[in-house]
Amino acid sequence: MQVGTGKSVLNGIAIGKLKIYKKKDTAISAAEVADTAAEVARFEEAQQKAIEQQTALYEKALAEAGEDIAEVFNIHAMMLEDDDFVDAIKEIINGQKKCAEYAVKTAGNNQAAVFAAMDDPYLQARSADVIDIAQAILDILQGVDNASLQGTEPSILVAEDLAPSETVRMDKSLLLGFITREGSSNSHTAILARSMNIPALIQCKDIQDDWDGKMAVIDGYNACVYVEPTPDLLKSLKKRQQEDQQCQDQKHLLTSGQIIGCILISHGKVNTDIVHVLIIINILTVLSQALCRLSGDAEGDLTIFRHFQPEHGIMTGIDHIAHIGIHHSRKTAITDHYRRCLAKGCRIRSDHRIP
Numbered sequence: 001m002q003v004g005t006g007k008s009v010l011n012g013i014a015i016g017k018l019k020i021y022k023k024k025d026t027a028i029s030a031a032e033v034a035d036t037a038a039e040v041a042r043f044e045e046a047q048q049k050a051i052e053q054q055t056a057l058y059e060k061a062l063a064e065a066g067e068d069i070a071e072v073f074n075i076h077a078m079m080l081e082d083d084d085f086v087d088a089i090k091e092i093i094n095g096q097k098k099c100a101e102y103a104v105k106t107a108g109n110n111q112a113a114v115f116a117a118m119d120d121p122y123l124q125a126r127s128a129d130v131i132d133i134a135q136a137i138l139d140i141l142q143g144v145d146n147a148s149l150q151g152t153e154p155s156i157l158v159a160e161d162l163a164p165s166e167t168v169r170m171d172k173s174l175l176l177g178f179i180t181r182e183g184s185s186n187s188h189t190a191i192l193a194r195s196m197n198i199p200a201l202i203q204c205k206d207i208q209d210d211w212d213g214k215m216a217v218i219d220g221y222n223a224c225v226y227v228e229p230t231p232d233l234l235k236s237l238k239k240r241q242q243e244d245q246q247c248q249d250q251k252h253l254l255t256s257g258q259i260i261g262c263i264l265i266s267h268g269k270v271n272t273d274i275v276h277v278l279i280i281i282n283i284l285t286v287l288s289q290a291l292c293r294l295s296g297d298a299e300g301d302l303t304i305f306r307h308f309q310p311e312h313g314i315m316t317g318i319d320h321i322a323h324i325g326i327h328h329s330r331k332t333a334i335t336d337h338y339r340r341c342l343a344k345g346c347r348i349r350s351d352h353r354i355p
Contacts, residue, residue, distance in 0.1 A: 002211075002227040006179070006204030009190040013241035014177030014199035014218040015234070018211045018227070019155035021162075021178075026142050028105055032097040039093045043100040046140040047086070051077045053136060053165075061168045065195035072129075072164055072188045079133050085111060101141050108134025125186035132163035150174060156216055158207055164188040172196060177218045179225055181207050197248065201225055 033039055054077040061070035079085065085107060092103035108130055115127035139146070146166065150157065154174050161182040167189050175198060183189060183202030193200040199218045204225065217226045217237050226233060 001229055001233070002206075002208075004179070004201070004204045004206030004225045004227065006201040006206075006223060006225075007183075007185055008220040008223040009185055009193050009200045009202060010198065010220050012177075012197065012199035012218075012220045012244055013237050014156055014220075015238060015241060016154055016156050016176040016216070018158050018179075018214050018216045019151055020209060020212040021149055021157040021159040023146055023149065023159075024144055026138075026144060028101045028138075029099055030102055031099075033093075033099050034097075036094050036097055039098075039100045039103070040090055042141060043089055043093065043104065043137070046100070046104075046137045047080055049140050050133065050136040051080050054080065054133075057165055057168050061192070064168070064172060065192055069188070069192055069195045072192075073168075076129065076133050076136075076165070079129065080137070085130075101138060104134050104137045104141070121184070122186050125184040125188075128161070128163065128184070128187050128189065132165050135163060136165060156218060158211060162189050164192055167192045167196075172198075177201075179204050179207060179218065181205060 054073045057076075058070050058073040061073060088107040088110065089100075089103045092098050092106055093100060096103075098106075112127040112130040112134075115130060116124055118124055138144070150170050151174070154176050156176045157170075157178040159178065159180050161180050162178060164187075167178075177199040178193070179201045181204060185202065187202075190200065190202060192198075199220045201218050201220070201223065206225075211227055214227050215229070215234075217229050217234065219226065219237060221240075226237075229237070
């Protein structure tokens, strides 16, 4: 077993095969060009396409990571139109008689170096954004498509570094996690990983090319990666991963407005029928509105009573527990404002026999 260490950007576990993510290395000519006007036109066309790409990335990030992180790509679009950046590129083309690729690469590196030299860690991390937008133009100019580099099987990607646009473009269902040799915890790539709940390890200097295809585990809690872990360690980390997933599922339900309800009714002849209710419910403004969605699963309407008497040890992680009575004839739901109601396997008593 090999162990690599770095900086974790998310407390989580990722388990899967490693895949070395190597971008295509394309040469850029430094020779003088005869038609500088044509090179400026090539740059401007690629620039517009890159701006359109950022708009598409904004929409994808909005759906997968939320508005705050998606705004990064609106900022990238503005950076692509920044006067200083554009003027520097055109000056290199016209003044030094260089091709569009050389001008974009040089201007991007120069501007990134300015950010990297700043004292503030957050501003230093913005150098990666400059490199990202410059690379977007370069890929268009050179006809490079890195989409196929992720592969077709779920894996943990290993790379020198990943740009925000690369991270968003990836198929999340195939991205178990990633490990990079470079990177910053303040980078937009790291922020994306946290927003998309992707375990990631950055600044891992132990990366080796022979890791490709090997089984590994990213342990975000201990900021390390285990390559070819022992069976006992793998079993332990799989258990931790399952526990994390359960917590994530509950958090998602509590924040997304979703309800999962299952009402199991034991039909009886007396008023002491026991109803087993499994209900996971999020923060509600009016609890009854949500419960009405479940009313089709049983004959009768749901009436809410303010009883806070959790069963012995079966309620966990809750502020309030509502005991819910099933009434056949009543049409009124008594509403109450509850914070974080999570009842698992709650046993409650029905006031009336269910026909």
